[in-house]
Amino acid sequence: MTSPCPNLGRTSLVVLLLAGLLALIFQGPRHGLPVVPRNSADQNILRVAWTQRTPPDPQMRGMTLAQHNLLILSLWEPLVECNPQTGEPEPAAALRWSWSEDRLILTIDLRRDARWSNGNPVTAADFARGWIRLLKGKKEGAEILAPLKNALAYQRGDLSDANSLGVQAVDAHTLRLTLEKPRSTFVMELADPLLSPVDVSSDAVLTNKSYLTIPASLVTNGPFRLVRASADGYTLARNEFYHGRTEVVLDGIQFVGATSLSVAQLMLAAGVVDLVTPTSWGKNRTSPTDRPFSIATEFQPTVHSVNFNVSRAPLADGRVRQALALALDRANPIKHYDAEDMRAAWSWVPEMPGRPGLTLLHEDAELGRRLLAEAGYPGGKGFPILRMAMPLERLPNPFIAVWTERWYQELGVRTYVAYEERKKRAERIKAGDYDILYNQLTATVPDAGDLLGIFSSHSNMNKTDWTDPVVENLLAEANSQTGQEHLALLEQVERRVMTELPSIPLMFDLRRTSLADEVHGWSPDPMMRQNLKRLHLVPGI
Amino acid sequence: MNGPHQKKITGFWCEWSFWSLIWWTGTVALCALLLWDCLPWLRGDPRTAFRYTKLNEWPLEVIWWLLIPITLWLQQRLTMSDRRWAWTLALHGAIAVVVASLFVVLGAVRVVFANHLPASFLPVVIDDLCGMNGWNYTPALVYLLLTFGFYGVAFYRESRDGQKLAGELRVANARLETRLVRASLDALKMQLHPHFLFNTLNSITGLIRGQRTAEAENMIAGLGELLRRSLEHRQEAMEPLEHEISFLRRYFEIESIRFQDRLMVEFDLAPDCMNALVPSLILQPLAENAMKHGISKDPAARLLRISAQRDGAKLILAVYNDGPPLPKDDAILHHGIGVQNTIARLEMLYSGGDARLWLRDHPPCGVRAEIILPFTTHDP
Numbered sequence: 059m060t061s062p063c064p065n066l067g068r069t070s071l072v073v074l075l076l077a078g079l080l081a082l083i084f085q086g087p088r089h090g091l092p093v094v095p096r097n098s099a100d101q102n103i104l105r106v107a108w109t110q111r112t113p114p115d116p117q118m119r120g121m122t123l124a125q126h127n128l129l130i131l132s133l134w135e136p137l138v139e140c141n142p143q144t145g146e147p148e149p150a151a152a153l154r155w156s157w158s159e160d161r162l163i164l165t166i167d168l169r170r171d172a173r174w175s176n177g178n179p180v181t182a183a184d185f186a187r188g189w190i191r192l193l194k195g196k197k198e199g200a201e202i203l204a205p206l207k208n209a210l211a212y213q214r215g216d217l218s219d220a221n222s223l224g225v226q227a228v229d230a231h232t233l234r235l236t237l238e239k240p241r242s243t244f245v246m247e248l249a250d251p252l253l254s255p256v257d258v259s260s261d262a263v264l265t266n267k268s269y270l271t272i273p274a275s276l277v278t279n280g281p282f283r284l285v286r287a288s289a290d291g292y293t294l295a296r297n298e299f300y301h302g303r304t305e306v307v308l309d310g311i312q313f314v315g316a317t318s319l320s321v322a323q324l325m326l327a328a329g330v331v332d333l334v335t336p337t338s339w340g341k342n343r344t345s346p347t348d349r350p351f352s353i354a355t356e357f358q359p360t361v362h363s364v365n366f367n368v369s370r371a372p373l374a375d376g377r378v379r380q381a382l383a384l385a386l387d388r389a390n391p392i393k394h395y396d397a398e399d400m401r402a403a404w405s406w407v408p409e410m411p412g413r414p415g416l417t418l419l420h421e422d423a424e425l426g427r428r429l430l431a432e433a434g435y436p437g438g439k440g441f442p443i444l445r446m447a448m449p450l451e452r453l454p455n456p457f458i459a460v461w462t463e464r465w466y467q468e469l470g471v472r473t474y475v476a477y478e479e480r481k482k483r484a485e486r487i488k489a490g491d492y493d494i495l496y497n498q499l500t501a502t503v504p505d506a507g508d509l510l511g512i513f514s515s516h517s518n519m520n521k522t523d524w525t526d527p528v529v530e531n532l533l534a535e536a537n538s539q540t541g542q543e544h545l546a547l548l549e550q551v552e553r554r555v556m557t558e559l560p561s562i563p564l565m566f567d568l569r570r571t572s573l574a575d576e577v578h579g580w581s582p583d584p585m586m587r588q589n590l591k592r593l594h595l596v597p598g599i
Numbered sequence: 600m601n602g603p604h605q606k607k608i609t610g611f612w613c614e615w616s617f618w619s620l621i622w623w624t625g626t627v628a629l630c631a632l633l634l635w636d637c638l639p640w641l642r643g644d645p646r647t648a649f650r651y652t653k654l655n656e657w658p659l660e661v662i663w664w665l666l667i668p669i670t671l672w673l674q675q676r677l678t679m680s681d682r683r684w685a686w687t688l689a690l691h692g693a694i695a696v697v698v699a700s701l702f703v704v705l706g707a708v709r710v711v712f713a714n715h716l717p718a719s720f721l722p723v724v725i726d727d728l729c730g731m732n733g734w735n736y737t738p739a740l741v742y743l744l745l746t747f748g749f750y751g752v753a754f755y756r757e758s759r760d761g762q763k764l765a766g767e768l769r770v771a772n773a774r775l776e777t778r779l780v781r782a783s784l785d786a787l788k789m790q791l792h793p794h795f796l797f798n799t800l801n802s803i804t805g806l807i808r809g810q811r812t813a814e815a816e817n818m819i820a821g822l823g824e825l826l827r828r829s830l831e832h833r834q835e836a837m838e839p840l841e842h843e844i845s846f847l848r849r850y851f852e853i854e855s856i857r858f859q860d861r862l863m864v865e866f867d868l869a870p871d872c873m874n875a876l877v878p879s880l881i882l883q884p885l886a887e888n889a890m891k892h893g894i895s896k897d898p899a900a901r902l903l904r905i906s907a908q909r910d911g912a913k914l915i916l917a918v919y920n921d922g923p924p925l926p927k928d929d930a931i932l933h934h935g936i937g938v939q940n941t942i943a944r945l946e947m948l949y950s951g952g953d954a955r956l957w958l959r960d961h962p963p964c965g966v967r968a969e970i971i972l973p974f975t976t977h978d979p
Binding site (some may be wrong): 069070073074076077083084087089091092094111152266270286288289290314315316317320321322324325330 | 647
């Protein structure tokens, strides 16, 4: 049979062949795929998915904190580390510490056996160097040193003499820290990877990125050292000079480049990596391979909230703020949109190590309507349209859409949600030209005071214009106390704030980590500072 | 015919070569840029990885640079002008799906390669990408838009070329028509000559047989004169009535020799009609018919009258003979060569029924042939 239109016939054939080929790819198997076997040389190497492009610089804050922390805390060791269960600081590079009577001077004794990866001893000057580097470079996260005497002035450039800073190396193994005012959580804050020491050579090595070609040039004091670095990830080997080397079971760690967290989970299924944090893998999703893995879930000290500009009517009226809080429905949108990564917030502070979360808020739309009517806005009549300033990177935010709609349905209150660029939004906030701000706040220490501190008039994160002398006094007192007294004072602060409601807490974050079954020793840490030196692999699983 | 076609093909190829050159230049530049960007990665430079090359980072839409010529080629190959347009449309739909799928697969291939995943994960990654971003129909829509855009351009071009060709054809047709009319006129004229020649030559033969050589010589001389004048005016479709009458006078001189004293010719011509333009030799066939079917058929008949009158914008020419009436079967009207030729010439030379021929009995005796024409002259 001959086609009267040979062009059409031949082209049809080619198109059909192509379509067939693509159909074969599309219809390929999705389950029971083979797992890539582990190299014999990598039997005791932990492979971590790495979706970042941050350098191994301890004085740089990574966007995805969990991964960045894993890398930095594998290479470096700060003075202390916080116990994930109790939140209490424990010695790391420091051996012990002591406060002066007025709790303004902290003296830290360093380990005598602490060594850099090149064998040189780690000294107090190395810590001072790292911290000055953090302040000098005006790097993101430098505000962690704000409690130190003259730190902010030095960072702003008002002071140029580093000797006037509240960090002094008394001798090779003694570090003296002077604070502006007492701060109960300061020792905990020293566990932050940002406060790692740096060797005298490190600044140049990190600036020039010479570690990419000569990995050994990056001198570190952590349990692992850098043996290979590329844009596709890092390879670490055990640091034989590390003081606790005998407790490190892993031979090394590979941070394997991944384009996204979703793909990283596929890499875990394929046998290319062993650990993915955080993971976006849904509970109901089926793995394409039979490689067994588990998902560990833990709280993150992050609170999502809407902050009110209480200097404006009608939000200056506490009854209006209460009404808005009562009219919300947190549980259903969370269940609908992100049940695995969010949890409803019934108070300002989430569950912390050694301190369970409180339930101080509830939802009651009827009560909210009554309070709004008492405030002079029955059914929302006469209530102005509220302007909510949202960061553009959060577009679209389904939660805000649901909640503002609920305010309208339950209270008759209308909201204009304005998504704006960071700079424009910052200017608007500075000028106080807003009614409501969407905010996300993460604690840097496992202490409720860190999150409650934003309600202090001294906090540069207080965006509500709400001040309360009672809260000021309680916070100041809590800073001078420790233990249960400290926690009790913070609870008073939290109850007071949740009564006045200058901000409504909405959700807390959860973090999930996918772990291949070979990986053992993982424990939850709300501060996302798991130290991989504690992990080990059980081969053959 | 070769000239214009050759010119058109040359122009087409010039245009084609120009775009082809641009495309190849762009393609080479694109490949060179991608290769230059990939070189550090290919050399094993630790500062980069496939993930950070433009090959992976650039949007897949760059592929359109390669797909556009293929789309154009397909559009030209799959013409919709034949009866298979439904199949062609279906095929374009299938290609659109293939193109959309290609984008998904290429995106997945990049992910697989950049993340060191085994190739068997390609369908899983496709699912993952489609799950995150949804199925991307944009490439299919772009393909269809491009294709129909190309069809639109091609249709416009064909239409424009067709209009140009139609114009040329109209001019050629008009010229051809003119030629045909002239040829027809010439052919009609040529039919007159033999008709008249036979009659005249028969008469000359009769004269010679009757030893009337002088008359025969006069007749031959007259015939020669008639033929000469006829040939002189052969290319002219119209001539003044005066010339036509002059021609007829010469003609009757010959016929009077044939009919001897029996023929009496009268001319009733209005002076203002002598300059009127008439088709050349328009009266001669009617005069010949009057002789043949009128004077010749009745021994008592002898009068033949030629008249010309102006009636406003009309010119009325008439040939009358006092011979027998027209036959009942209208054979002359339908089958007489002279009458048919005259009618045909009038239809060709005058459109819209401006000119007519009447042939009817003229009581109490005789037949009158009448031609009504628009009155025109050479004068402005």
